[in-house]
Amino acid sequence: MKFCTYAACTKPRVNRSDLCAQHHTRRTRYGHPAAGALAPSDLRVIAPHVRFLLKPQGPLARSPRLDAQLVALALDTVDRIVIQPGHRPLPPRVNRRDARYLLAIGLHRLQHPRYTRPPLNPRGQPTLKSQPLGAHEALVVVLTAWCAATIPGAITRPLRLPGPLPRFPDERSVAMLLGGAVLARRQHVGARMSGLPRWELGKRLAEELAPMAAYVATLVVARMKLQAERKLARISQQQTPIVPTTNTTAPTQTTRLRLAL
Numbered sequence: 001m002k003f004c005t006y007a008a009c010t011k012p013r014v015n016r017s018d019l020c021a022q023h024h025t026r027r028t029r030y031g032h033p034a035a036g037a038l039a040p041s042d043l044r045v046i047a048p049h050v051r052f053l054l055k056p057q058g059p060l061a062r063s064p065r066l067d068a069q070l071v072a073l074a075l076d077t078v079d080r081i082v083i084q085p086g087h088r089p090l091p092p093r094v095n096r097r098d099a100r101y102l103l104a105i106g107l108h109r110l111q112h113p114r115y116t117r118p119p120l121n122p123r124g125q126p127t128l129k130s131q132p133l134g135a136h137e138a139l140v141v142v143l144t145a146w147c148a149a150t151i152p153g154a155i156t157r158p159l160r161l162p163g164p165l166p167r168f169p170d171e172r173s174v175a176m177l178l179g180g181a182v183l184a185r186r187q188h189v190g191a192r193m194s195g196l197p198r199w200e201l202g203k204r205l206a207e208e209l210a211p212m213a214a215y216v217a218t219l220v221v222a223r224m225k226l227q228a229e230r231k232l233a234r235i236s237q238q239q240t241p242i243v244p245t246t247n248t249t250a251p252t253q254t255t256r257l258r259l260a261l
């Protein structure tokens with residue numbers, strides 16, 4: 001029996017892979033054997049930038065935003081791939097592991113929320129998750145996940161390792177991430193989604209939205225850098241310089257010495 005080749009893992013290899021089942025799945029989904037899903041805190045930083053860029057440009061706006069025509073085309077694409085299939089009746093089940101059938105279920109659930117207890121926000125109102133997923137929200141989810149995965153220095157929180165790890169996104173892991181991000185907004189609680197429909201949906205989204213996503217990622221990086229610079233400038237303005245007033249080190253040293261003696 002051969003063992004998993006990742007670090008000190010002692011589990012047997014799976015099928016033809018050089019890794020065990022867990023590390024193999026992680027490499028397929030996240031691009032590295034030890035990587036995990038993106039942390040919600042990473043997505044929360046990027047999502048406001050994406051929402052800002054998607055808004056129409058006003059006459060007084062100084063920061064550049066995305067072209068309205070480009071946004072309209074992207075919304076059409078997302079509507080065709082994610083929203084419309086959810087309104088169609090479910091196809092007959094031929095094979096339990098058929099990616100297209102599993103994807104059809106996932107997309108159907110996004111448009112037909114069913115909850116015994118709908119999720120509520122702190123004020124007690126139903127959240128966005130209890131409403132059918134719209135094209136705009138889906139586009140924000142896709143672009144945010146894409147930026148988080150491909151921005152240089154993006155990190156992931158691994159499951160059983162102490163620190164964060166850099167991401168190593170390849171084509172497949174980005175597609176898995178995009179499909180997963182959209183389907184994770186699924187409405188039916190307790191339903192588990194396998195990797196097949198994620199890959200199927202992510203592949204389609206990546207094919208059609210790749211040029212736009214690369215452009216958005218560049219703009220988001222620029223905005224984040226500018227934000228960090230402004231923050232630093234503000235801190236340096238507010239900070240009062242530290243001026244040494246009296247020399248307090250000498251007496252304490254002598255008292256300590258006396259006490260030790």
Ligand SMILES: [Zn+2]
Nearest residue numbers: 004009020023
């Ligand atoms: Zn392993």
